[in-house]
Amino acid sequence: MKAAVFHKPNEPLKVEEVENPKIYFHEILVKVAACGVCNTDLHYIDHGVPTFKKPPMILGHETSGIVQDVGAQVKEIKAGDHVLIPPVFSCGHCYNCRIGRENICLNMIMLGNNIDGAYAEYVKVPAKDCISLPDELPLEESCIIADAISTPYHAVKNRAQVRPGDSVVVLGCGGVGINVVQVAVAAGASVTAVDIKDDKLEMAKRLGAKNTINSSKKQDKAVITEIRKLTDGGADICIEAIGNPKTIEMGPTTLRPGGRYVQVGFSHQAAPLNAGRLMFREIEILGSLGCRPVDYPKIIEMIRLKRIQLEPVITHRFKLDDINKAFDLMRKGESLRSIIVM
Numbered sequence: 619m620k621a622a623v624f625h626k627p628n629e630p631l632k633v634e635e636v637e638n639p640k641i642y643f644h645e646i647l648v649k650v651a652a653c654g655v656c657n658t659d660l661h662y663i664d665h666g667v668p669t670f671k672k673p674p675m676i677l678g679h680e681t682s683g684i685v686q687d688v689g690a691q692v693k694e695i696k697a698g699d700h701v702l703i704p705p706v707f708s709c710g711h712c713y714n715c716r717i718g719r720e721n722i723c724l725n726m727i728m729l730g731n732n733i734d735g736a737y738a739e740y741v742k743v744p745a746k747d748c749i750s751l752p753d754e755l756p757l758e759e760s761c762i763i764a765d766a767i768s769t770p771y772h773a774v775k776n777r778a779q780v781r782p783g784d785s786v787v788v789l790g791c792g793g794v795g796i797n798v799v800q801v802a803v804a805a806g807a808s809v810t811a812v813d814i815k816d817d818k819l820e821m822a823k824r825l826g827a828k829n830t831i832n833s834s835k836k837q838d839k840a841v842i843t844e845i846r847k848l849t850d851g852g853a854d855i856c857i858e859a860i861g862n863p864k865t866i867e868m869g870p871t872t873l874r875p876g877g878r879y880v881q882v883g884f885s886h887q888a889a890p891l892n893a894g895r896l897m898f899r900e901i902e903i904l905g906s907l908g909c910r911p912v913d914y915p916k917i918i919e920m921i922r923l924k925r926i927q928l929e930p931v932i933t934h935r936f937k938l939d940d941i942n943k944a945f946d947l948m949r950k951g952e953s954l955r956s957i958i959v960m
């Protein structure tokens with residue numbers, strides 16, 4: 619089969635012929651329909667974050683496709699079914715899995731990191747981790763549910779616990795942040811979206827944000843003042859979706875006393891926090907990672923009801939041969955979400 623292979627950091631992926639994956643009794647073989655291009659891949663390619671599986675390997679963890687073949691023990695899924703493949707597979711028996719927090723499974727296996735991913739014609743995955751996609755959902759576009767939509771959903775619903783009428787500040791409207799905006803709007807929040815690009819802020823508006831702030835030409839202090847003014851003294855909730863030490867430091871200061879700050883963006887750098895301010899104002903600080911399997915059917919229902927939209931946030935489509943063009947666009951910050959269509 620054809621696959622985009624990651625050979626070493628700081629080198630483009632190489633599209634080449636590799637062997638088809640062979641499935642075990644509990645696995646399924648999926649013909650990839652599309653795979654979303656995620657910033658996480660750039661951490662491996664550009665920023666020296668190592669993959670668990672040593673290269674050469676196949677990246678790609680945001681996948682939808684059609685089941686091609688199933689292992690001997692797979693009963694629930696059959697060839698021809700449309701499936702969504704979550705980015706992370708859980709073990710089902712560790713402490714965190716047992717208490718229903720599979721998204722922080724102690725033995726998690728990430729597609730396109732621990733094992734070969736889906737920038738390829740075929741991918742194999744454990745049947746138990748796959749999620750059925752109803753036929754009325756567009757198969758290719760649905761790939762972004764696996765991370766770009768599910769990660770924001772978990773952050774908004776389970777970690778930030780957004781309630782109708784809450785004021786929510788979203789710092790960063792990129793591939794993940796823009797969906798934090800639309801999921802928070804769907805949850806009934808009054809959203810203030812902050813970014814440095816006008817087109818991303820326009821999209822945030824289109825998806826229901828009440829206020830937008832372009833922070834590119836403003837001092838941090840002015841941005842914080844503006845947010846406090848727009849939210850009548852401070853937001854109930856702030857969600858950081860960039861992973862930039864500057865915005866991480868800013869986040870908790872945008873909140874009212876008793877407010878909640880949720881970290882969704884990844885950074886390997888430390889960011890300072892004002893402990894006195896946290897203490898005096900009883901600010902809550904939470905991390906958010908991925909999404910639990912139990913939430914996927916709810917997300918799919920929200921998309922079916924059109925409360926969460928896929929089409930507007932998919933800005934570019936590429937063939938597998940052109941995958942490096944998708945990464946170039948992402949490096950320039952010019953795409954919201956690109957998908958690779960097989």
Ligand SMILES: [Zn+2]
Pocket residue numbers: 656657658679680705765766
């Ligand atoms: Zn991702």
Ligand SMILES: [Zn+2]
Pocket residue numbers: 708709710711712713714715716720723724725726
């Ligand atoms: Zn586990």
